[in-house]
Structure formats: C-alpha cells, structure tokens
Amino acid sequence: MDHAEDLEVRLATPDDAPEIAALMEAQYGGGYADPTYTDPAALRAKLAGGDVRYAVARAGGVHAGQMAVERCSRHLWEFARALVRPEVRNQGVLLALDQALLEQALRPDRAARFFFARSVTHHLVSQRHARRVGARALGLLLGLWPASALEGAAGAAPVSALLTGRPLAPMRARRLALEGRVRARAAAVLEGLGVDASRERLTAGPALGVARADVPALGLVHARVGARGRAPLVALPDDLARARDAGARVAWVDVPSEHPRAPAVVGALERAGFSFGAYLPFGGLAGEDVVRLQRHDGPALGPDTMRLLDDHLPLRDAVLADAALARVEQACA
Ligand SMILES: CC(C)(COP(=O)(O)OP(=O)(O)OC[C@H]1O[C@@H](n2cnc3c(N)ncnc32)[C@H](O)[C@@H]1OP(=O)(O)O)[C@@H](O)C(=O)NCCC(=O)NCCS
Numbered sequence: 001m002d003h004a005e006d007l008e009v010r011l012a013t014p015d016d017a018p019e020i021a022a023l024m025e026a027q028y029g030g031g032y033a034d035p036t037y038t039d040p041a042a043l044r045a046k047l048a049g050g051d052v053r054y055a056v057a058r059a060g061g062v063h064a065g066q067m068a069v070e071r072c073s074r075h076l077w078e079f080a081r082a083l084v085r086p087e088v089r090n091q092g093v094l095l096a097l098d099q100a101l102l103e104q105a106l107r108p109d110r111a112a113r114f115f116f117a118r119s120v121t122h123h124l125v126s127q128r129h130a131r132r133v134g135a136r137a138l139g140l141l142l143g144l145w146p147a148s149a150l151e152g153a154a155g156a157a158p159v160s161a162l163l164t165g166r167p168l169a170p171m172r173a174r175r176l177a178l179e180g181r182v183r184a185r186a187a188a189v190l191e192g193l194g195v196d197a198s199r200e201r202l203t204a205g206p207a208l209g210v211a212r213a214d215v216p217a218l219g220l221v222h223a224r225v226g227a228r229g230r231a232p233l234v235a236l237p238d239d240l241a242r243a244r245d246a247g248a249r250v251a252w253v254d255v256p257s258e259h260p261r262a263p264a265v266v267g268a269l270e271r272a273g274f275s276f277g278a279y280l281p282f283g284g285l286a287g288e289d290v291v292r293l294q295r296h297d298g299p300a301l302g303p304d305t306m307r308l309l310d311d312h313l314p315l316r317d318a319v320l321a322d323a324a325l326a327r328v329e330q331a332c333a
Contacts, residue, residue, distance in 0.1 A: 007064070007093065009100045012054035017044035019063040020054060027083055033217060037081065055100040057084075057093050064088045067097040069105050075113035076282040077106060082126065098133055106168055114281045116165030120145065121306035127162060128309065135164035136192040137312050139185075139278020140319040142296040143250055145218065157305040158249070158298070162312060163278045171195045171281065174289060175202055177262040181322055182276050186257055186291050188318075189279040205259040208233050211285055219249035225265060226256055226285035233265070237272060249297055252277060254290035262291070269293045273330035275322035300324065 012020065018040040025038045036042035046052040051071040057064040065084035069077045079101065084093045106112045116138060119126040143158035173196035178186050187197040209229030213222040221243040223236060231239075240251055253274060255265050270293075277294030284290045300323070308316050 006059060007091075007096060008058045009055055009096045011100065011104050012047060012056045012066070014044045014047040016054065016056050017041075017047055020056065020066050023063060023066060023083055023085065024081075053101065053105040055097040055105070057097055059088050059093070065093045065097060067094065067101060069101050069115065073282055073284070073287045074111050075287050076280075077112055077115045079115055079117040082129075094129055095132065098129070102133075113169050113171070114165060114167050116163055116280065118144075118161040118163055121160045121162055121308060124307055124309060127164070127312070130164040131309065131311065133166070135166045136189075137315045138163040138165050138189055138280060139276070139292060140306075140312070140315055141250075141252070141277050141292070142294060142301050142319065142323060143298065144220070146249070157301060158296075160301065160306050162308060163280070165193075165281070167193060167195075167281070173198045175200050175258050177201055177258055177260055178266060178291060179263045181325075182266050182270075182291055182293070185276040185318060185322070186279045188315075193281070195281075202258055202260055205256075205261065208256075208259065208261060208265070210236050210239075214243075219247065221248045221251040223251070223253045224285050224290075225254060226288065226290075228285040237268070240272065244297060251295045251297075253293045254280070254283060255293065256284050257289045257291045259288075266291070266293060270326060270329065271333055273326050275326040276319060294323075295326070296323065300327065 021038050021040045021043050024032055030038065032038050036046065047054065052068055054066050054068045056066050065088065067082040068080050070080055072078055079098065082094055106115065117130055117135060119130060141161040141163065144161045145159040147156050147158055174190055176183055176186060176197045190197045206227035208225050208227060210231040210233055211224045211229040213224055214220060215222065221240065225233065243251065253269055255262050257279065274293040274295045277292040279291050281289045303316060303320060306316065
C-alpha cells in the first residue's frame with residue numbers, strides 16, 4: 001500500500017508520547033535498551049523538557065513512524081531512534097521525518113551547529129539514508145554493541161557503530177594540536193566536512209580533568225577529558241585499567257583536539273592500546289571538538305564483522321589498521 005500521498009509529518013508534542021512509546025514497544029517488545037523510551041510518562045517528560053525532540057508521521061490516519069533529535073551539548077545534536085511501521089517502509093517516511101526535524105526542530109535553534117547519527121554496521125539502510133542527507137563519516141566505533149543486544153545481528157561478533165554527521169552552519173578552521181596517525185585521521189574527517197585543519201597551534205589551554213559517562217549495560221567505559229572534568233587526569237590510566245579488570249568490553253576517551261596537551265594525552269593512550277575512533281565536532285564537555293580514542297577488548301574485529309557502504313571502506317581499513325597496531329604496540333610495551 002502506498003501512503004506517500006497522504007503522509008503528514010509534524011513535530012511531536014508531549015501528548016504524542018503514548019503513540020511513540022507504543023510503536024517502540026511493538027518493535028522491540030519490551031527489550032529496548034533504554035526503557036524511558038517505551039514508558040509513556042518518562043517519554044512525555046523528555047518531550048516537555050525540549051532536549052529530546054521527535055517528528056511523527058501519520059499515513060492513512062494511522063501513526064506511521066517517528067524519529068528523534070537529542071541534544072548532546074549546546075551545539076551538537078544526535079539523530080536517533082528512527083522507527084517506521086513495517087507496512088509503510090520504503091516509501092520515504094524516514095526521509096520526511098528527517099527533513100521535518102532539520103527544518104522545524106534544528107534550523108530555528110540558532111545554537112544548533114552540527115548533527116551526527118550512529119548507524120549499526122550490520123545493515124546499510126541508515127548508512128544510505130545518512131548519505132542522502134549529506135552526512136559525512138566521522139568515525140567507526142568498534143564493537144559498541146554486544147551481538148545479543150541487536151535484532152538481526154549476524155553471528156556472535158559485537159556490532160560496530162559508524163558515525164556520520166554534518167554541519168548546520170559554516171564551521172571555522174580548526175587548529176588541530178594532534179600529531180601522527182590520530183592527526184591524519186582527524187584531518188581526513190575535517191576535510192570530508194569541508195573544514196580546514198590549520199597547523200597553527202594554541203600555546204596555552206585550561207587545566208584538564210576527567211568526567212565519566214560510562215554505559216554499564218553495554219560494558220562501555222567513557223572518559224571525557226576537558227577543562228570541566230572534575231576528576232584528576234593523573235588518575236585516568238589506573239581508572240581505565242581497573243575498569244578493564246572489572247569486565248569493561250570497550251573504553252573511549254574523548255580528548256579536546258585543539259588543546260595544547262592533546263598530543264601528550266593521546267600519546268599516553270596509544271601506549272595503553274588506544275587508537276582513533278572518531279572525530280566529533282562540538283562533542284566535548286564545554287562544546288569543544290574532541291577526538292575519540294577507543295580500545296575494544298576481546299577478539300580483534302575484522303572487516304568481515306561489519307557491512308559498510310563503499311564510501312566508508314577507507315575509514316574502516318584505517319581504523320582497523322590503527323587498532324591492530326595499537327594492540328601490537330601494547331603487547332610489546
Ligand atoms: C530504518 C527505517 C527507519 C527506514 O524507514 P523507511 O521509512 O522505510 O525509510 P525510507 O523509505 O525513507 O528509505 C528506505 C528505502 O526506501 C526507498 N524509498 C523511499 N521512497 C520510496 C518510494 N516511494 N518508492 C520506492 N522506494 C522508496 C529509499 O530510497 C530507501 O532505499 P535505500 O535504502 O535502498 O536507499 C525502517 O526500516 C525501520 O523502522 N527499521 C527498524 C528500526 C531501525 O532499524 N532503525 C534504525 C536503527 S540504525
């Protein structure tokens with residue numbers, strides 16, 4: 001049945017919470033990782049708060065689909081939680097939701113500068129969609145989701161996340177303080193976004209500390225380095241080692257890419273087995289750009305564990321090569 005002609009798309013109000021939650025429940029059957037999206041009362045509170053904004057679609061008088069943008073920092077938003085009713089898929093509903101969010105939720109918000117999305121790497125629909133809306137590769141986060149957490153994941157290997165994104169306003173040139181392989185990867189991301197990476201460096205920056213944003217359900221340790229971090233940077237190596245001993249599967253450390261101390265922090269992390277994961281504009285604690293270093297523990301992931309569009313194969317090969325090298329360097333240290 002083709003519903004494209006009677007499709008109505010608009011921004012959601014808190015009163016849409018029950019329908020949005022019901023579609024999540026129908027798709028994920030109570031197994032959704034974050035239950036606040038299947039609980040109408042919790043979802044209503046999110047919609048009222050304004051940091052989670054949904055677009056909803058109706059076709060043939062029936063709720064047909066939904067998608068959210070979620071604020072990560074003052075300038076950075078994530079497109080997430082796309083879900084279209086099975087009977088109306090492949091008719092452009094997702095594209096219409098996406099356009100409504102861009103035009104009605106983000107464009108009027110003058111602070112919104114950049115959006116990104118994460119795509120699971122075992123299917124290509126969302127990767128093609130990201131390409132259609134002009135998003136470029138930002139990185140590849142290895143083994144983020146255990147296979148058991150995702151419907152349709154083939155085999156037992158954990159599933160990785162492709163990060164893509166796009167500026168919402170022109171971006172100034174970045175003064176990358178990074179060096180070596182990590183600098184090359186970050187510069188490639190910026191080039192893809194059409195942003196200059198200058199070699200001119202800042203000579204001073206605020207003292208750095210660490211804030212944590214771990215996701216225990218995924219076995220993810222996430223340390224965010226920045227001037228707003230309260231924990232001392234000096235404690236980070238021991239904290240990361242303790243987290244691994246306690247069973248963490250994946251560790252990320254976000255490092256402000258323009259901070260003069262970034263090369264020293266990145267160097268220490270590389271010696272501890274970390275390598276390039278992603279470059280995230282505006283992703284830092286104070287809205288500064290960060291480079292995300294990652295360490296995925298467990299059996300090394302090969303290219304056969306992920307499906308990616310051809311556009312992203314150079315990124316995949318670079319990330320996997322860096323990760324392999326980091327493992328060797330750590331083993332030899
Ligand atoms: C992913 C999902 C949201 C896509 O929604 P959708 O409304 O079917 O998406 P669209 O219709 O905009 O695009 C899907 C395909 O249909 C095509 N299409 C769009 N309009 C069309 C039309 N009128 N006729 C034929 N094909 C059409 C698109 O080009 C696209 O094809 P491609 O993937 O080969 O490029 C939906 O499949 C879903 O809910 N899946 C389960 C949840 C999920 O996986 N979410 C994403 C997690 S990363």
